[in-house]
Amino acid sequence: MYKTSYSRLLTTARIAKPINFARHLATSGKASTVTHDLSKNNNGSIASAFNNFSGKEDVALPPRFSDLKQSIFKENLVETWRQVLAHLKDAVEEVATEQANLIPKVPYDQIQSGNVDEELIKRIKTTGTCVVQGAVSQDKAASWEHSIKDYIECNADRVKGFPQDDIQVYEFYNSVAQIEARTHPGLIQSQQFMLDLLHASDPHSQISLQTPISYFDRVQLRKPGDESFALGPHIDGGSLERWEDEGYRNCWKSILNGDWKGHDPFDISPRLNANYDLYGAIGGCSVYRPYQGLTAFTPIRSHEGTLRVLPMDLRLSTAYTILRPFFAPKRGPQHLDFDDWKLDLESSSFPGCAPASTLEMSDLTHPHLQLSRTVTSLPDLNAGDQFYWHSDVIHAVNAKHEGDRESGIFFIPAIPLTVNNAHYLKQQVHTFKQGLPGKDFPQGEGESNMVGRMDPAKILTGSARQLLGLERFSVPQQATPGAKTTVEKANGFLFD
Numbered sequence: 001m002y003k004t005s006y007s008r009l010l011t012t013a014r015i016a017k018p019i020n021f022a023r024h025l026a027t028s029g030k031a032s033t034v035t036h037d038l039s040k041n042n043n044g045s046i047a048s049a050f051n052n053f054s055g056k057e058d059v060a061l062p063p064r065f066s067d068l069k070q071s072i073f074k075e076n077l078v079e080t081w082r083q084v085l086a087h088l089k090d091a092v093e094e095v096a097t098e099q100a101n102l103i104p105k106v107p108y109d110q111i112q113s114g115n116v117d118e119e120l121i122k123r124i125k126t127t128g129t130c131v132v133q134g135a136v137s138q139d140k141a142a143s144w145e146h147s148i149k150d151y152i153e154c155n156a157d158r159v160k161g162f163p164q165d166d167i168q169v170y171e172f173y174n175s176v177a178q179i180e181a182r183t184h185p186g187l188i189q190s191q192q193f194m195l196d197l198l199h200a201s202d203p204h205s206q207i208s209l210q211t212p213i214s215y216f217d218r219v220q221l222r223k224p225g226d227e228s229f230a231l232g233p234h235i236d237g238g239s240l241e242r243w244e245d246e247g248y249r250n251c252w253k254s255i256l257n258g259d260w261k262g263h264d265p266f267d268i269s270p271r272l273n274a275n276y277d278l279y280g281a282i283g284g285c286s287v288y289r290p291y292q293g294l295t296a297f298t299p300i301r302s303h304e305g306t307l308r309v310l311p312m313d314l315r316l317s318t319a320y321t322i323l324r325p326f327f328a329p330k331r332g333p334q335h336l337d338f339d340d341w342k343l344d345l346e347s348s349s350f351p352g353c354a355p356a357s358t359l360e361m362s363d364l365t366h367p368h369l370q371l372s373r374t375v376t377s378l379p380d381l382n383a384g385d386q387f388y389w390h391s392d393v394i395h396a397v398n399a400k401h402e403g404d405r406e407s408g409i410f411f412i413p414a415i416p417l418t419v420n421n422a423h424y425l426k427q428q429v430h431t432f433k434q435g436l437p438g439k440d441f442p443q444g445e446g447e448s449n450m451v452g453r454m455d456p457a458k459i460l461t462g463s464a465r466q467l468l469g470l471e472r473f474s475v476p477q478q479a480t481p482g483a484k485t486t487v488e489k490a491n492g493f494l495f496d
């Protein structure tokens with residue numbers, strides 16, 4: 001057993017500081033015994049969510065991971081790998097050329113009228129990314145910016161964030177502006193649109209896609225010139241768990257059977273049985289979150305420290321990611337041809353993976369994706385625009401804010417009701433009423449002693465109250481048997 005010094009991360013001025021996992025694991029030999037100096041409920045900041053072991057150093061995993069590879073591998077995957085590499089050549093060039101043009105932008109009036117262009121829907125389902133324009137007026141967004149700045153000013157001696165000496169990401173969850181944004185009809189309807197793109201192949205899956213719920217996350221207000229809040233390319237939702245956990249592995253069944261084009265990222269049925277965290281990761285998301293999201297409350301041009309994503313065919317990038325550990329370069333990762341790579345079932349290598357870590361990717365760990373050319377900044381956003389990205393999309397944060405005004409973001413995902421999510425929601429109602437952070441976030445007094453946070457009693461509209469878990473959910477029209485059961489269970493759990 002060993003201890004990983006996460007406290008180092010909390011004291012660093014820059015998130016992207018390497019941690020030497022290889023050294024820790026080599027001396028341990030047993031990944032399943034990982035423990036941490038800090039519990040999940042530490043008094044940290046967003047820095048605790050990332051390990052960023054730099055991608056330059058492969059992580060030495062115990063031998064049982066080579067056993068795992070051998071138990072999963074099938075002979076026909078060599079041909080699948082060959083096909084995936086061939087398709088990637090064209091896909092990489094397309095993304096490197098087109099960049100943010102590949103990210104679909106949906107005007108909110110199309111969502112409102114229920115008449116979104118088929119071509120836009122196709123592109124959302126291909127890339128797993130979507131900008132929603134104009135659901136919130138620019139004036140309303142500007143009022144949120146003023147409100148957040150007032151909140152910062154009024155509570156100056158209690159405010160926490162990252163980095164603490166020059167905060168770019170605030171540990172705010174319960175401010176008036178955040179709650180107003182989460183419960184804004186334009187956001188709720190946009191999230192419903194995104195959730196409608198998902199489906200349950202098993203009608204008994206316990207999820208109601210027609211019942212969006214809230215998940216309280218932070219505020220980013222990044223200053224011009226900031227370089228502290230930089231994150232390299234990664235995918236949320238654990239790393240080794242994708243192969244190690246049987247339920248999670250089942251999400252890639254088509255890929256691991258050799259049919260990567262048959263992979264359906266929008267089928268949520270297998271996702272409900274996945275365990276995204278086998279190692280007690282710090283800062284993980286413990287609800288099922290099919291899309292992470294952000295809402296801009298200032299204009300944010302693409303060079304102003306915004307998010308970066310890989311807007312590639314999600315089936316292709318996922319197939320590559322899932323097959324990557326089974327192959328190794330013969331003479332260095334810069335050689336990308338099929339013949340330059342060999343089958344690797346002997347080593348325990350899972351590039352970019354470590355216990356209790358997100359899957360971190362680079363040109364060394366995942367060279368065929370050519371991430372330094374293909375991970376692209378979001379297009380310019382107006383204040384009030386939203387962006388959603390599928391949980392399998394590779395994303396990063398621009399290293400530097402190159403603009404001349406602060407860029408403001410509320411992190412607001414699109415989350416459906418599930419039984420597990422309802423359990424989290426119940427706790428979140430409790431913490432909301434007290435002005436505390438949700439269970440997934442750094443603990444402490446939070447905003448409980450701050451002036452001007454939202455009073456739950458002031459939330460009156462039914463859709464807002466349901467989203468926040470303050471009022472019983474209705475069984476949706478044409479609910480699947482699983483959705484009906486889910487709503488009934490959640491209501492019982494939350495209100496009876």
Ligand SMILES: [Fe+2]
Nearest residue numbers: 234235236395
């Ligand atoms: Fe992330």
